[in-house]
Amino acid sequence: MSARSALPLAALAWAAAVSVQPISAQAVGDLYRRSTLVGGDPFAHLTVGRRSVTVTTRAAAGNSAIGLNDLGAILLLAERDSLRPTDALDALGLVPRGEGLTGYGEGEARLRLGFPVGRRVTVGVGLQGRGYGSFRIDDDAVTLLRDGNATRSEFTLGRTRGDGLVTAEAGVHAVWRPVDAPGSSGPRLAVGAGVRYVEPLYYGRVRSIVEDLDPILVSGDSVSARVAVATLRTPSDGASGGGFLADLMARLEWPLPGVAVEASVRDLGSVGLDRLVHRQEDVDVSTTRLDDVVDVVESLAFTVRDTVAANVSPPVNVALTASVWAWAPAQFDGRLLVPVGGDFDRPPPTAEMLATWRPERRVPIRTGLQLGGRSGVGVRLGLGWETSRFFVQGSAVSSGGFAGGARGLAAGLDMGLWF
Secondary structure, three states, X not given: OOHHHHHHHHHHHHHHHHHOOOOOHHHHHHHHHOOOOOOOOOOOOOOOOOOEEEEEEEEEEEEOOOOHHHHHHHHHHHHOOOOOHHHHHHHHOOOOOOOOEEEEEEEEEEEEXXXXXXXXXXXXXXXXXXXXXXXXXXXXXXXXXXXXXXXOOEEOOOOOEEEEEEEEEEEEEEEEEEEOOOOOOOOEEEEXXXXXXXXXXXXXXXXXXXXXXOOXXXXXXXXXXXXXXXXXXXXXXXXXXXXXXEEEEEEEEEOOOOXXXXXXXXXXEEEEEEEEEEEEEEEEEEEOOHHHHHHHHHOOOOEEEEEEEEEEOOOEXXXXXXXXXXXXXXXXXXXXXXXXXXXOOOOOOEEEEEEEEOOOXXXXXXXXXXXXXXXXXXXXXXXXXXXXXXXXXXXXXXXOOOHHHOOEEEEEEEEEEEO
16 A cells, blocks of 8 residues: 555544544533534634634524515515516515514634643634625615505605625634633633734625605605615725724633633724725606606616725624533523624624533533524524544524524534644
8 A cells, every 4th residue: 555545544543543532521621611602702712722723604694574485485486487566565564564674694614723822822813704794674665665655655765775795804813811720610711802804805885865854755646756875885896905803802710610701892893995886876756656666766777976985894792601511411501692883784682592411422412592683583403523632513593483484594513623
């Protein structure tokens, strides 16, 4: 057997040997304390103080009204060119009154190398790509399309908007443990900070610029409206600019009672965008048919006004976390995620309660409940495999309903190797 052909066999044998090594009590404790919760964690696996390579991927999408079954029916009709305006109006009937229609999508993939520096510092160097976007159709606009002018004659487009940003990022995070007494029941304190350089790949924004002083007037025999929409987006030859985002974390835990509390802030800062193309269209419509207004909207020919620079702030989130692992087979975590800033549509606070069971120690089974957020109540299920050197864990979340009634879905996969 040649040396080249023996390399894959040697690597496979090494991986098999690693995976059957007995997991140490310290490693189990470290894994317990770093459960993956809603909102992500830029400091995951850094407080362990071991060399590691980790890969993380996450994706989520949802809206405030339409479930998977309804969405599937709409897509099927659209694919067959059978989607009628009345079908869209029927779908708008699902939008909760007084809330308007909102939607979102986000995803990220991250690769990180972590290593200890001395006894009390762990550093992580990583690359990642992220994308997120959201839209909102104001309740006034939904009411006009859904209910007509049976009860009122004045409407506005209000806060109707849409945003999207895609970035490539590189950064470094560090965790310092000024108070750390391994093997004792005393408290352990970990303080973390990190910075990422963000390169924008794409940015787009659309806004209604109709003010409340220029309402849409709908009477029994006429429609009068001012259609005014503005967009900003990266030019056709690609985005340019950049910026820095910072993350902060503080964690206090007591190993023997099995209790930890943590607070973190993610995505402080902004991303500069150069040469954004500003387009705008402003049309006054006076007609006897609402369909004419729809035709005008569909035929808008945006005029380039100028090229501008802008700073965009991603969603800034504060996370408050508490964990309890009072006995070996189980751990319970709770997190409150509170959006506090950013230029994107801000969702309501999200709470997650997660239980991790390890009946076979190596196989964590996670069940959880999410409350609030963009899609209401959600249920989470997860499964993993952990050894003293390797871990993989996946999870899925169904929000706003179950199975075909879900209005939001999320999934995540984490893999890592300690060496």
